[in-house]
Amino acid sequence: MWYYRTPTVVFGEDSLSFLNTITSKKCLIVTDKVLEKTGIMDKVRKQLPDNTRVMVFSDIGQEPTFSQMTSAMDSIRSFGPDHIIAVGGGSVIDTAKVILFRYARPEMDIYDLTPLEHLGIKEAAKFIAVPTTSGTGSECSWAAVVSDEMEKRKNELASAEILPDYAILDPSVVLGLPPRQTVSTAVDAITHAIEAYVSTWRNFYSDALAEKALELITGNILTVLQDPGNTEARNSVHIGASMAGSAFSNSQIGLAHALGHALGAIFKVPHGTAVGLYLPAVVEFNSLEVGERYDRLNSIFQGPFRKDCLADTLRHLFSKMGQPTSISGATISMDSYIAAKQNLEKLAMESTGVVANPRESESGDIRRLLEAVMN
Ligand SMILES: [Fe+2]
Numbered sequence: 001m002w003y004y005r006t007p008t009v010v011f012g013e014d015s016l017s018f019l020n021t022i023t024s025k026k027c028l029i030v031t032d033k034v035l036e037k038t039g040i041m042d043k044v045r046k047q048l049p050d051n052t053r054v055m056v057f058s059d060i061g062q063e064p065t066f067s068q069m070t071s072a073m074d075s076i077r078s079f080g081p082d083h084i085i086a087v088g089g090g091s092v093i094d095t096a097k098v099i100l101f102r103y104a105r106p107e108m109d110i111y112d113l114t115p116l117e118h119l120g121i122k123e124a125a126k127f128i129a130v131p132t133t134s135g136t137g138s139e140c141s142w143a144a145v146v147s148d149e150m151e152k153r154k155n156e157l158a159s160a161e162i163l164p165d166y167a168i169l170d171p172s173v174v175l176g177l178p179p180r181q182t183v184s185t186a187v188d189a190i191t192h193a194i195e196a197y198v199s200t201w202r203n204f205y206s207d208a209l210a211e212k213a214l215e216l217i218t219g220n221i222l223t224v225l226q227d228p229g230n231t232e233a234r235n236s237v238h239i240g241a242s243m244a245g246s247a248f249s250n251s252q253i254g255l256a257h258a259l260g261h262a263l264g265a266i267f268k269v270p271h272g273t274a275v276g277l278y279l280p281a282v283v284e285f286n287s288l289e290v291g292e293r294y295d296r297l298n299s300i301f302q303g304p305f306r307k308d309c310l311a312d313t314l315r316h317l318f319s320k321m322g323q324p325t326s327i328s329g330a331t332i333s334m335d336s337y338i339a340a341k342q343n344l345e346k347l348a349m350e351s352t353g354v355v356a357n358p359r360e361s362e363s364g365d366i367r368r369l370l371e372a373v374m375n
Helices: 015-021 038-046 072-081 092-103 177-196 204-226 231-249 257-265 271-298 310-321 334-349 361-373
Strands: 008-011 026-030 052-056 083-089 126-131 144-149 153-158 166-169
Touching: 008 015, 008 231, 008 334, 015 038, 015 166, 026 038, 026 072, 026 092, 038 083, 052 072, 072 092, 072 361, 083 092, 083 334, 092 126, 126 231, 166 231, 177 231, 177 257, 177 271, 177 310, 177 361, 204 231, 204 271, 204 310, 257 271, 257 334, 257 361, 271 310, 271 361
Parallel strands: 008 166, 026 052, 026 083, 083 126, 126 166
Antiparallel strands: 144 153
């Protein structure tokens, strides 16, 4: 028996107006300092019913630790929200998931958040996610990434009860996304679709969404980069990214994420940039096991970018997008990378990305994949 879990997805132009239909007396908006000052927040607030009281929590850094995520729990608890709305990228949505958990179960430790136990989280508040980047898929996933400052690693926590009730995919909130973030988040989404499609936990539902996600993202991303205000192309990438999030959340990620999480933890490289750096090499490594499935994905790419194999197609598309394909392109010095290699290997081996990767890997394989991006 298996479940396919997904929020109710509200999508397309003007989908933020859905917020006008909720019944909420007290609403907590979780966002970050930058977004708090943009027109996106005004748009969200304007859509909420007139009689809704609003509290905003925005004290969230780029890679929030558990203590940062939960730094305002006392005032949140005394406010007592019936709705939590996350407005932001992956870190913001993941923070809202952790806040929801702590709001429902204040006595529990963060590592008590597991898929194995019913925690009664859903009863505490309705949870709505409004992604302002097109990539992380956090709005459709029941996982949260939390940085552990002591261990210098990223931990992936999961429970079906932190899956948002609603995901609102309004293209107007991503029209102003800067080019660098547009690239790194789109590369993250491409990686989600490809890793979900070959994961050993893949299923018919995740397959269908991964294929469509790849078509929507790769067919529109260059248009978005040339013409950032193109709502139609932005909408396609935004929906594709969410489909990819849903696909990997209901199957699994793989080695590109295991390696990317390790790199991100040590060198603070943006998540999408880090996973995309390793993706072509991981595709080559996995081809022994899932070559036919990669061929099927390769056929989805449009003519001008498609090469004979998926790894080369990805390298070609990435170079057009401005996504680095080597360590130097990611502005990491070779000396520091070599010095960190052993630690990177250890962190990657411990990542959940290893578990459902289609080809089993030993430490020698991980080392070779780390070396594959040195040139
Ligand atoms: Fe990712």
